Amino acid sequence: MKVLTGMLTRLGRASLFLGKVMAGIPQLFLRFGLVVKQVYSVGVQTLFITLVAGLFVGMVLALQLYYTLSTFGATDTLGMLVDLSLVRELGPVVAALLFAGRAGSALTAEIGLMKATEQLSGLEMMAVDPVERIIAPRFLAGVISMPLLAAMFSAIGILGAYSVGVDLLGVDAGAFWSQIQAKVDFYEDVLNGVIKSFVFGCIVSWIAVFEGYDCIPTSEGVARATTRTVVYSSLAVLAMDFVLTAIMYN
Amino acid sequence: MSDPLVQIHDLHFSRGDKKIFDGIDMEIRSGRITAVMGPSGTGKTTLLKLIGGQLKPDAGEIIVDGQNVHQLKRADLYRLRKKMGMLFQSGALLTDLSVFENIAYPLREHTNLNDALIRNMVLLKLQAVGLSAAHGLMPAELSGGMARRVALARALALDPMMIMYDEPFTGQDPISLGVLVKLIRETNQALKLTSILVSHDVAETLSIADDVKIISEGKVVADGTRDDIVQSESPWVRQFIDGEADGPVPFHYPGASIEQQLLQGVA
Numbered sequence A: 001m002k003v004l005t006g007m008l009t010r011l012g013r014a015s016l017f018l019g020k021v022m023a024g025i026p027q028l029f030l031r032f033g034l035v036v037k038q039v040y041s042v043g044v045q046t047l048f049i050t051l052v053a054g055l056f057v058g059m060v061l062a063l064q065l066y067y068t069l070s071t072f073g074a075t076d077t078l079g080m081l082v083d084l085s086l087v088r089e090l091g092p093v094v095a096a097l098l099f100a101g102r103a104g105s106a107l108t109a110e111i112g113l114m115k116a117t118e119q120l121s122g123l124e125m126m127a128v129d130p131v132e133r134i135i136a137p138r139f140l141a142g143v144i145s146m147p148l149l150a151a152m153f154s155a156i157g158i159l160g161a162y163s164v165g166v167d168l169l170g171v172d173a174g175a176f177w178s179q180i181q182a183k184v185d186f187y188e189d190v191l192n193g194v195i196k197s198f199v200f201g202c203i204v205s206w207i208a209v210f211e212g213y214d215c216i217p218t219s220e221g222v223a224r225a226t227t228r229t230v231v232y233s234s235l236a237v238l239a240m241d242f243v244l245t246a247i248m249y250n
Numbered sequence B: 001m002s003d004p005l006v007q008i009h010d011l012h013f014s015r016g017d018k019k020i021f022d023g024i025d026m027e028i029r030s031g032r033i034t035a036v037m038g039p040s041g042t043g044k045t046t047l048l049k050l051i052g053g054q055l056k057p058d059a060g061e062i063i064v065d066g067q068n069v070h071q072l073k074r075a076d077l078y079r080l081r082k083k084m085g086m087l088f089q090s091g092a093l094l095t096d097l098s099v100f101e102n103i104a105y106p107l108r109e110h111t112n113l114n115d116a117l118i119r120n121m122v123l124l125k126l127q128a129v130g131l132s133a134a135h136g137l138m139p140a141e142l143s144g145g146m147a148r149r150v151a152l153a154r155a156l157a158l159d160p161m162m163i164m165y166d167e168p169f170t171g172q173d174p175i176s177l178g179v180l181v182k183l184i185r186e187t188n189q190a191l192k193l194t195s196i197l198v199s200h201d202v203a204e205t206l207s208i209a210d211d212v213k214i215i216s217e218g219k220v221v222a223d224g225t226r227d228d229i230v231q232s233e234s235p236w237v238r239q240f241i242d243g244e245a246d247g248p249v250p251f252h253y254p255g256a257s258i259e260q261q262l263l264q265g266v267a
């Protein structure tokens, strides 16, 4: 019971905090440089791991599917199947998990350390609202970066599948692309994937900035908060993925 | 006699079960340097944070420049804070900005000055703390004492009406210590500032303070002008100023005595 009320009050605090962060976002259009800087450190620095992971996931998918499909003589549909898996599920979900591990943890640690070293208090005493100047740009950068990263994950995954399927296993290149073109629907598949990754971006960034801002301002407190960010956001992404999939493709 | 800039009435504040302030009354007069002294852990930093509106008292009120800090709306509180500079014990510099950008930060946030003017102002502030040549360094490349001087330059950047110094002298070599003492006194006179100075360095503090408050165990135990304090017969004051371990001010954190703890053995 006590654990439950503890969790609920924390959730309440996190929601109030999210409200404050949202209220700070309109201000950012005047200072978009702050956001661009954060998109670099949040997004661009996660790009490498996302691309490498996307490439391998695409290649493995192609291998696995090729052997199954070849027993039905349906290897022409390889491209389409890989594309659907990536765009609908794996792109948004795996990219979000990687994002939580790479960018989310870094965000929490950075904000937590700023709190522990009194940088946030220092800003407050300079009459600068740290939620507006420090938190909101980081949150927004996460929300912007996530769909882009997921898209790049899927894109390079398809190229990986192409190199394995077409170059290595001998699937017809024309069939690979034309099946994708014919069967993958923009609204049904691509747009839904983008919506998913947008939602995941919001969730992971929210958890990351809140954990940092709310942490106990000591080395141990920051370490715990960082771990919590990765654990909570991974679980939240997986649970949310189930909900969204159920709604979108009931 | 000048008017009080800060008035504290019957201030109560606790951290968890620990009472930090148990009914404190204090007046900080404007245009003067007021030293707040007391043993480590009595709540001097906490007091500054209460005055700056970062912490909320359990009871009592703090009035700064005629405004009750804890009843102000956010926008008004921020307006008031622009007139209060604070030098944090740790410096609290933004670690992702250079020394120059750290001092320029409040100017960029709160003024519309052009870059050339900001540059001149920042360099002058840095010159005053002897670090104008260090403007390109990052905070991680500074020593603790240098970081505190940069933080002082930043606190002065907006030319506030009042400045709160939390342990400005800690970690300074004798030369920069002398410079800082002089700087604090001169800025206070030249800019007609009001300064609140928290420090353990009795000699330096007494050399520049106009008024002195000593707090211990949640109470103000001595309050007067520097001369009152220096000549005071009170055992509280004498112990603190002469630095003796025995006396009414406890040196040990309250709780079980060492004999009791040793006899208990390993828990």
Ligand SMILES: Nc1ncnc2c1ncn2[C@@H]1O[C@H](COP(=O)(O)OP(=O)(O)OP(=O)(O)O)[C@@H](O)[C@H]1O
Pocket: B015, B020, B039, B040, B041, B042, B043, B044, B045, B046, B047, B089
């Ligand atoms: N965040 C916190 N949570 C709980 N207790 C705290 C916190 N910060 C400070 N305290 C407690 O409040 C008391 C006063 O702390 P404060 O930092 O104001 O002391 P101080 O007088 O500035 O000491 P020093 O001279 O060593 O800087 C201490 O006993 C400390 O244990």
Ligand SMILES: [Mg+2]
Pocket: B044, B045, B046, B089, B166
């Ligand atoms: Mg202190």
